[in-house]
Amino acid sequence: MTNRQIRDAYDKINISPQAADEIWLRAMESAEVEPQEKGAGLGKHRGKTIRRTILIAAVISAFFAVTAFGIGYSIHQQRQQELRQKMQIDAHRVESYVEYPLPSEGERLGAAETEEITVTPLSSSLSGELIYLYFNVSPVELSLADCNEDGICCSVDGEKWHFASGVFPDPDFSYTPGVDTLRPEDVMYDTETKTLTMRSFLRIDEVETGGTAEVRVLLYPEEKEIGRFTIQIPELESRTCLFSQPLRFSSDEMDMTGSVLGVELSPTCMYFIVENEGAELLHYAARGLTWDELTPEEQELCRKSNAAWARAVDRVTRGTLHMADGTDFEVSGCNSGNDENGLTKWFADWPLQTIDINAVTAITIDGTRIELN
Amino acid sequence: MDTAPLRTARSTYDIYREHLNTVYRVAFTYMKNPFDAEDAAQETFARLIRSGQRFRTPEKEKAWLIVTVSNICKDMLRRHYRSDRSLEDYEHLAAPAHEIDQTMEAILALPEKYKTVVYLFYYEGYTAREIAKLLGEKPNTVSTRINRARHLLKTMLGGDFDD
Numbered sequence A: 001m002t003n004r005q006i007r008d009a010y011d012k013i014n015i016s017p018q019a020a021d022e023i024w025l026r027a028m029e030s031a032e033v034e035p036q037e038k039g040a041g042l043g044k045h046r047g048k049t050i051r052r053t054i055l056i057a058a059v060i061s062a063f064f065a066v067t068a069f070g071i072g073y074s075i076h077q078q079r080q081q082e083l084r085q086k087m088q089i090d091a092h093r094v095e096s097y098v099e100y101p102l103p104s105e106g107e108r109l110g111a112a113e114t115e116e117i118t119v120t121p122l123s124s125s126l127s128g129e130l131i132y133l134y135f136n137v138s139p140v141e142l143s144l145a146d147c148n149e150d151g152i153c154c155s156v157d158g159e160k161w162h163f164a165s166g167v168f169p170d171p172d173f174s175y176t177p178g179v180d181t182l183r184p185e186d187v188m189y190d191t192e193t194k195t196l197t198m199r200s201f202l203r204i205d206e207v208e209t210g211g212t213a214e215v216r217v218l219l220y221p222e223e224k225e226i227g228r229f230t231i232q233i234p235e236l237e238s239r240t241c242l243f244s245q246p247l248r249f250s251s252d253e254m255d256m257t258g259s260v261l262g263v264e265l266s267p268t269c270m271y272f273i274v275e276n277e278g279a280e281l282l283h284y285a286a287r288g289l290t291w292d293e294l295t296p297e298e299q300e301l302c303r304k305s306n307a308a309w310a311r312a313v314d315r316v317t318r319g320t321l322h323m324a325d326g327t328d329f330e331v332s333g334c335n336s337g338n339d340e341n342g343l344t345k346w347f348a349d350w351p352l353q354t355i356d357i358n359a360v361t362a363i364t365i366d367g368t369r370i371e372l373n
Numbered sequence B: 001m002d003t004a005p006l007r008t009a010r011s012t013y014d015i016y017r018e019h020l021n022t023v024y025r026v027a028f029t030y031m032k033n034p035f036d037a038e039d040a041a042q043e044t045f046a047r048l049i050r051s052g053q054r055f056r057t058p059e060k061e062k063a064w065l066i067v068t069v070s071n072i073c074k075d076m077l078r079r080h081y082r083s084d085r086s087l088e089d090y091e092h093l094a095a096p097a098h099e100i101d102q103t104m105e106a107i108l109a110l111p112e113k114y115k116t117v118v119y120l121f122y123y124e125g126y127t128a129r130e131i132a133k134l135l136g137e138k139p140n141t142v143s144t145r146i147n148r149a150r151h152l153l154k155t156m157l158g159g160d161f162d163d
Helices: A002-011 A017-032 A036-067 A075-086 A296-316 B009-031 B034-051 B058-081 B102-109 B112-123 B128-135 B139-160
Strands: A118-127 A130-138 A151-155 A195-203 A212-220 A224-232 A239-251 A256-266 A269-275 A319-323 A328-331 A336-340 A343-349 A360-365 A368-371
Touching (some): A002 B102, A002 B112, A017 B034, A075 A118, A075 A195, A130 A212, A130 A224, A151 A195, A239 A296, A239 A360, A256 A296, A256 A360, A296 B139, B009 B034, B009 B112, B034 B058, B102 B139, B112 B139
Antiparallel strands (some): A118 A130, A130 A195, A151 A212, A239 A256, A256 A269, A269 A343
8 A cells, every 4th residue: 555655664764762862962952052043033033024024115115105196006006016026027028927907896706895705816927837826805814825724716617726825925934824823914915905915826728828718716615706807828938948068967876867958948937858868768658658568677677767767857957047147046946847759848937936038148957057048 | 861951841852752753754855864864853853942832732743843844954955955965975974774665765756845745644644634734835735746746656666656
């Protein structure tokens, strides 16, 4: 059984008694010799919160100072502006990011006078295999941003539903539900109007590129439809850079080689294009074979090679993008890979951030810097 | 054993004894070697001591430790280690004190994001919804990760992995 296999594997991982004693002593020392750390740890979090609050306040202040005469700006416009600035949409000239106007009362499902929850779309962002949706939900409690029994889901076909969560402006912010308490400043939440800005997603294969899609929004556990809105699905801008020399890599543990042939860059994501020269056997499913159709020798080789090869690929499908202005952008790893004609395209994305794809001058992979054409 | 005169030391030591292996196992799946896993475990308990954290239930205690050690390992990997060290790099230091079987090899090779959910789902027996609460994710995100991790393990282990 699966569970037993994995439990058995974990059961074999035990710390030695000697190390156990040492760790305790070192932990105590570490905690003791830095007495200010206790305060510093809290201060660090508070400092981040204060900085984040100041930053948000500054963004809002700047927004009002520059564009407003003091009145008339809704949460809708404010949040659109914040998201736009946060993702650097203008600075990075992202054309596939779409903003939506505030719908009229008549267009909104769940009219305000009935005091029911309303949903208003803010924007959508294309990211290769996903379309991220940003929208306001009001009036709702802050706890909806947390992960609890209630939840909001989105769907285009009424069959595949994707949960929404609150938008955390700080990508490094982390919390543990049930242990930490979520505060209004941690997410985009307006306490006066009880408006929560949320993010959900659709998969690109659920919609038609170049067209539009109507998104249905449901509130769980009631399974009550609280809104519908239409989004546009533009083409995702991309820049394909094939390396002048493929970056060869191998598994030190097994006699297998591969090559990174190039990368495909988009503002919100990228693909690593990988050729599996010495590892074709491992991709037997892509060749239409099942495990049982492999010979015993091939099965044995697969068993031995898979973990080693996965490690080798993991090493070369993360990297640092070097920008023309001297800054760097870390790509911390790929989420998934698609096999196509002997090549694998490994996908990585970075929600709530964008890059200027034309400003990328080089990439460093596995310690090797490669200039991009 | 001498313990430091921190007011939480005694209860913290009880927590330490009870959960050290849990913390170490999670750390090992991220760091892939016993030495860095020990460092991560040490930092986890140091944070527990410094924070003076008290928990309402043992379950919350364990949850806090698992989430904290996962975050510490991810930080360590991003800041210092950059994933280019493996068990083989440490063979000259000492043999691991434990056996790494084929299944563990496959778990070690999983992308970071799957490791904690695999541990929580398969070893600790949490449901997807409970894991979602622990990690601050939506349940379907966790379900997707469990499914993908299962698929990856199956691919890596081939016929040795039964659904």
